[in-house]
Amino acid sequence: MPPPSDLRVLIVGAGLAGLIMGIMLGKAGIDYHILEQASRLRPLGTSITLHPVVIDLVDQLGLLEEMFALSRPLRGITVLTSKGRRMGRIDTRSSKQKLGRQALVMSRPDLHELLLSKIPAHRLTTGMRVIGMAETQSGVMVTCADESTFFGSVVVGADGAYSATRHIMYSSLKKQGRLPESDLNPLFADKQCVVGMTCPLDPQKYPVLLNNSCEVKVLLGKDQHTSMWILPLRGNRIAWCVGGPDPRLQLNYSPSSPVSSGRSSPASSGRPSISSSGSSGSHGGRHSTSDWYPETAIEICEDVRNFKCPYGGSVMDIIEATPKGLVSKVLLEEKMYHTWHHGRVVLVGDACHKIVPFFGQGASQAILDAACLVNMLHGLPSISAEDITAIFEKYFAQRSGPAKVASDSSREFADLIYDQGFKADMARSIVLRFTPTWLLRMIIGTSTGSRPVLDFLPRPSSSLKSWQ
Template sequence: MRQPRALVIGAGVGGLTAAAALHRRGWSVTVLERAARLEPVGAGISLAPNSQRALDAIDLGDDVRALAAWQGGGALRTPRGRRLSRMDSAAMAERFGGPLVLLHRATLVDLLVSRLPGGAVRTGTAAALADPGDAGRPARVTTEDGGYEADLVIGADGIDSAVRRGLFPDHPGPRYAGFTTWRLVIPDPGRPFEPHETWGRGRIWGTQPLKDGRVYAYAAAVAEPGGHAPDDERSELLRLYGDWHRPVPDVLAAAAPPDVLRHDIRYLAEPLPAYHRGRVALVGDAAHAMAPTLGQGGNQAIEDAVVLAHHLAPGTGDPSAALAAYTRDRLPRTTDVVRRSARAARAITLTSAPATALRDAAIAVAGRLVPGLALRSFDGIADWHPPTRTYPSGAQRKA
């Protein structure tokens, strides 16, 4: 039987997971990545129990769980340090069947690449979809080195996906969410801290530990799109957050300007009509870019990849039925997560003093009256299981 061939455009989390999952199912997979190399850029990524269970399908879930650094408590705070509500890692694990794991994105990329055969990832290779194909002909992709034909093409080329535009040229594309974000990873700042997220007026900050002793910090603020600091982004963070409670000043003191990444947040407010066309499927931000307020962007990309591979059994000739099943499985769920993330974004982007005070009071009262209420916002998200309950990396996880 001829081995089916898949081309993946983009070597991000979704593309690499899709490649690893298809390789595990017997496909010949090549990943085409525009960047010259897979450099350790980026910052932290949060993997919830839903994506960890998906990663079990490629024998990677336990490797990720072993990197969990958040143990014990945490808090949602005000800029002055007042605790609004408690967060508990054990309660998270008990409710959803696993820990919340924060790790460097480069660490996850390395783990995913380790599940691929040598030479499967071709860097420095910009690729374009030339023909999506159909039941009677293969899909075609072009690069500077020539063209390729494949039984399947996966568009994993991010929020500005050229593959998506080629499949759905009338779709309006991503919309600005109204705020920008900063991310940085620093060495241990030298003093203990409680993991936290802090909400101010139109601004948030989070500080979280990584397993290797480093610290991941992130910030968001209401801003006009396309903005940049007049000097450097670390100086901008000092202006915005320098007088917030510890450890925020300690983190900023330990950061250098090159450590700070800034990105405007955009999302696909209007869902696509489908996540496939012809022999092409979209995964991750190419299909359903979302605000990062629930930390689910990478998680949903991983889910996409594993569900897609689940439907594409070895020996698949015409993948039309499998891709239609993929869309049926993923479009309703990811549309819901996109909308829930957008609602959460509205709560953190309040800028008026009365609205912010009312929000904070409601959070504090709810936390006292209904302990664990914050965790319920992840019901229907973090408790997801992949299509099969047979996990190759160990015992069946908690349902």
Template sequence: MTEEHRYSAVIVGAGPVGCALATLLRGQGIEVDLLERTSASGPVGSGHSFNLTLTSRGLSALPHEVRRRLYHQGAVLTKRIIHHRDGAVSTQPYGTADTHHLLSIPRNVLQDLLRDQAVRAGARIHYERECVEVDAARAAVTVRSGDGHRARFQGDLLIGCDGANSAVRDAIAASAPTHMRVTRRSIAHGHAEITMDYADADPSGLHLWPRGDHFLQAQPNREQTFTTSLFKPMAGRDRRSHFRGLDSADAVRDYCSTEFPDVFDRMTQVGSGLMARLPTRLRTVDCAPYHHARVVLVGDAAHTVVPFYGQGVNCSFEDAATLAALLEKFRLTDESEVGAVTELVAREYSDVRVRAGHALAELSLDNLRELSAHVDDSAFLARRSLERRLHQEHPELYTPLYQLVAFTSVPYNEARHMYRETNAVLDKLCAGRDLHREREQIIGEFARAREGWLSLSGTAT
């Protein structure tokens, strides 16, 4: 009987995604070395972060034990809670089923849990190892330790999980510029955390204060605290810019008291606090393909998206599960085949994930308009109410875009295409009509139109 060759993998970056991938690979018996630039006691990543929101799409990519532990640490959110300018409060459910919820969890909590899980699974984590050179053909990386010493790690596959500022991605782009295209863009908006005492608020929803081109967001935590962030256009293009119009502590206080009067008295020292904590500019990074030779990029290293759909980490966990599944699919029986097979795995992974990553980047930018203004618009809310009702009555014919994106495993690019196709029909039926009084009539017309189209499609095939 031919003995199966066991893969080995070197992962650059021991953040949440790198550790999740390491756990999945160890479940297949793959030897895993994780190389992390920071120290064991230091923060992994930039340290500037709002809570991460997991949905069933990302959670389903993780092992059952990891999901169980995450639910013990996170807060389940079933709705948006909208705080309107006039002081009114309304709610918008995320979906139509119990599984249609978000799991809000602070980045550091997610990091600690997944790192612990990776170590339990047998992954080796090497701290203070900065990537300085990549050998894509040999799946090898040279790292520099804190004392300047250099070492080389080599596996059957090299995986870049080192975030938006990926050294692995940049090394590939520099050495093979005709193979990998990398595009970086900054958007006008930045974000900063605001200290706000909001412990007595409803912990079952994501609180939003939409105000045109800016909004305040409060995310519940497990221990009845909230992580509160302001998203707003910035004044300049340099890294030390402040929010537009907020160039002094007095300006910050005036702004918050005017825009968010219902919670202003809960914002402890908001003027001095926000001036001392410069906002972080939001940006996107995308590349194509997500591989070169025996190197693949996973998570933010491949696709850094703005956070307005809350799907960045979910997409990254899908990346990890896709790569793990391909390594399971293409098992080795001959060590001499390692190079050819791992390059095949890298190509297939890239073919599947590039389209999904690019679609999510577009969806995330589109959702900024919804969070900033549309969730406070009566016409928008009437349309969303109709869509939810339509899905409840005819789930086989129509699924709202948010549910397709957050609560299914349909690839992001396919979800976007499906929604555009069905929404074009609904747009025509809704044009110029009262969506409250004529809702049931519109739903009936849509069902007849879609059933007729599906019948013709079935006949044609």
């Protein structure tokens, strides 16, 4: 049964979650429009991993060949001391036997550009800062800061951890006394990192760039919480991440706002209720401009100056080969929200479950959210408020559990890497020698028993012969 002809979806945010949602809706024959706060899209970030469990969805969308050309299959994760002594290795290729696919590692900006290229120009409007939403009997009127308005049957908040959509929705629920206390608590962050991606390097100097697969190297500092992650990407580039816990981050949070943070963010206060207007937060998971200080990265990177580079030379050679525009200082926030929808408004991705970003859990979970929601929208009997509420409740029931598993697994892996001391060293040694089920589940996907698909498209093929 085709979706209702009068169904129109407004997506707030043109990050990875919003773009993949738009592509899926287009394949489903559902009218949609994406509203993005930024006037010019500038993809941020370095590397990203897509789990095997989402690869079939990518295949159904006809993106697998192009995505494979941008990426390398993840072969394993090797953990080393700062002096280069091997502590252990996790072989991720076992996922191929279980799922018939392997995880893919690629440049995040490359992935964003690929997804953006699949969105028709008339379906995306930039420079649209959402400041208000008013529900009517047949839909939702969205108001932007420039006083322009957009009307849709439903609104999907894909606008990241500091979601304006979520805040507008929560403001209304709070006034009605219907918002759980846990949802009023701020995001939690006790870690920060600096990430970067080098310019193209000489493969003669770094032969690892010639490999067809990707092996992640994790370097652990002795008697300090700082670690460094290094991984080769397509295009002769190397992605890296330096960081660790910083307990001082927790002291900067204010409980007065559901989206307050330890950084200077436009999402800190003054958000409107669902029927009025005011200031709005960042979209698409982007950080406020005050977060991106390439110069301030130096003090964090100094902690790894004496780390031995697994590719030869110094790790500082890799850091210094990174253009300033590709260096970012970020917080690693996390929070599972209890309320994912209200009326005709629903959240996906980081807007409803912000996961510590280890091995692409956030992106993969956002793709799974989008697929689940689009399947339900495709089977929607009508655009009545009752039918929409029913599918939103079903969406939450299906996706909240797996998202919680992903969040918990990522947190456990982060603690495994960053904890210090004799007991922590022993735990790492045991875990890396006898990889537990939860760790493999986290790396290869939260579910190896199910392979989610888009119900309205032909089943994915298994014809791609390049997977090795």
